[in-house]
Amino acid sequence: MNNPHGHRTYFRSFLLHFRPRNVPERTLRLSLTWGLGGTALVLVFLLIATGLMLKFVYEPFPDRAYESVLYLNSNVPFGQLIRNIHWLSANGLVLVVFLHLLRVFYTGAFTRPRQLNWIIGLAAFAAVVLSNYTGYLLPWDQVSYWAITISTSMLDYLPGVGTNLKEWVLGGSEPGPGTLVNFYAIHTAILPALLLIALPFHFWRIRKAKGLVIPRSMDEDPDTQGELVDTMPHLIVREVAMAVLVLAVILVVAMLFNAPLTDQANPGLSPNPTKAPWYFVGIQELLMHFHPVFAVLVIPLTLFIGLLSIPYLKYDTDSSGVWFVSQKGRGLALLAVAVAIAGTVAGVLLDEQVFVNGVIGSPDMVSTGLLPFAIILGFCTGFYFLLKKGFKASNNEAVQALFTLLTTAFVVLTVIGIWFRGTGMQLMWAG
Numbered sequence: 001m002n003n004p005h006g007h008r009t010y011f012r013s014f015l016l017h018f019r020p021r022n023v024p025e026r027t028l029r030l031s032l033t034w035g036l037g038g039t040a041l042v043l044v045f046l047l048i049a050t051g052l053m054l055k056f057v058y059e060p061f062p063d064r065a066y067e068s069v070l071y072l073n074s075n076v077p078f079g080q081l082i083r084n085i086h087w088l089s090a091n092g093l094v095l096v097v098f099l100h101l102l103r104v105f106y107t108g109a110f111t112r113p114r115q116l117n118w119i120i121g122l123a124a125f126a127a128v129v130l131s132n133y134t135g136y137l138l139p140w141d142q143v144s145y146w147a148i149t150i151s152t153s154m155l156d157y158l159p160g161v162g163t164n165l166k167e168w169v170l171g172g173s174e175p176g177p178g179t180l181v182n183f184y185a186i187h188t189a190i191l192p193a194l195l196l197i198a199l200p201f202h203f204w205r206i207r208k209a210k211g212l213v214i215p216r217s218m219d220e221d222p223d224t225q226g227e228l229v230d231t232m233p234h235l236i237v238r239e240v241a242m243a244v245l246v247l248a249v250i251l252v253v254a255m256l257f258n259a260p261l262t263d264q265a266n267p268g269l270s271p272n273p274t275k276a277p278w279y280f281v282g283i284q285e286l287l288m289h290f291h292p293v294f295a296v297l298v299i300p301l302t303l304f305i306g307l308l309s310i311p312y313l314k315y316d317t318d319s320s321g322v323w324f325v326s327q328k329g330r331g332l333a334l335l336a337v338a339v340a341i342a343g344t345v346a347g348v349l350l351d352e353q354v355f356v357n358g359v360i361g362s363p364d365m366v367s368t369g370l371l372p373f374a375i376i377l378g379f380c381t382g383f384y385f386l387l388k389k390g391f392k393a394s395n396n397e398a399v400q401a402l403f404t405l406l407t408t409a410f411v412v413l414t415v416i417g418i419w420f421r422g423t424g425m426q427l428m429w430a431g
């Protein structure tokens, strides 16, 4: 080879098929991305790699599944470790993608020309959650069996189509051989394929938008670019360092703690309490306070449509690249967090302790289900008017505060469901 730097040149030109030649120096700041999108990508690769290995041992049949996991844990070299890494990456991914969504939202990185990428991101998020959900059942232990039983039974409440949909998902009327075949196929083929289509699309849109949103302060012009630096080494070195860190953390934690595995599934004996997988516990908690149609359909659907429409709402200013829109935006978001925590906790306690047979959740109200929903809707509308009229918030600040209110409320419901519900799903004071 004539060129003494041949390999380096090939590597560089290979790399430049994927990355731009140079990037704005400001987008390299950790305080822009917190490495969350990259971490998510590393976790996706880890999941695919360990998932492929698990496929060699795992058997998707009710009488074999649990035993195959036991066999993996004790007889396959590094089997337990591989399962631990898969479990940790799967749950970590749900959390990391959620945090990545929050960072994209709070830096206004969803506005033109990034609107479509927000939607693609949401599709990837849905694929991530469903991947986790379909994988949850596979070990066929007590916790997984009953978590899937309780969460699929929520489908029964969907008017008209509910029961048919549930039976289609389960491949029968309750979790059984059909369910494992369905979940296994969806988990190991359909969702990974969807994710592998969505992600390149996601990264291509970042290129189309000429890179990440450029962080700036409020008083800087939205077109501020700052200095450009070479992708190699500046960006690549940071990405590799982050990937190595993520791998190291996952490996250490996977060596210290084992992925949970309870007794083999026993369809005749439900554990008490029976909880949905952690990311659906918020919906399970909603079910305890609202008419089921509102808890499993109206509220989640409204929130989902709200999320989809975020990039297409009307805003007063271009706040892309500015964390929390403005100083006032930051204050109002904090106010929303406080109101959501106080309001959700008070609402749950009131519903449980005071109004057990009273207003919210009383049998006649359950039959229409309208009152609790109307209360929440009224509360959110009131909060919006307080922001607009009382605090003279811009549209950007008001949308941000409302998003914060709802997101925090959902997180609080999830926390209550996971840590503050014990036997019979009664409220209790600790884990």
Ligand code: HEM
Pocket: 033, 034, 035, 036, 037, 038, 040, 041, 044, 097, 100, 101, 104, 109, 110, 114, 117, 118, 119, 120, 121, 122, 124, 125, 128, 199, 202, 206, 209, 211, 212, 213
């Ligand atoms: C498996 C899921 C996902 C992966 C692997 C992923 C990966 C990434 C990566 C690597 C970046 C660039 C670096 C960074 O921002 O950290 C990025 C940017 C971006 N992501 Fe994601 N993402 C995922 C899900 C989402 C979700 C759920 C959303 C929003 C609903 C989203 C919206 C965006 C947007 C709009 C950008 C561009 C941000 C900017 O210009 O600053 N992504 N994503």
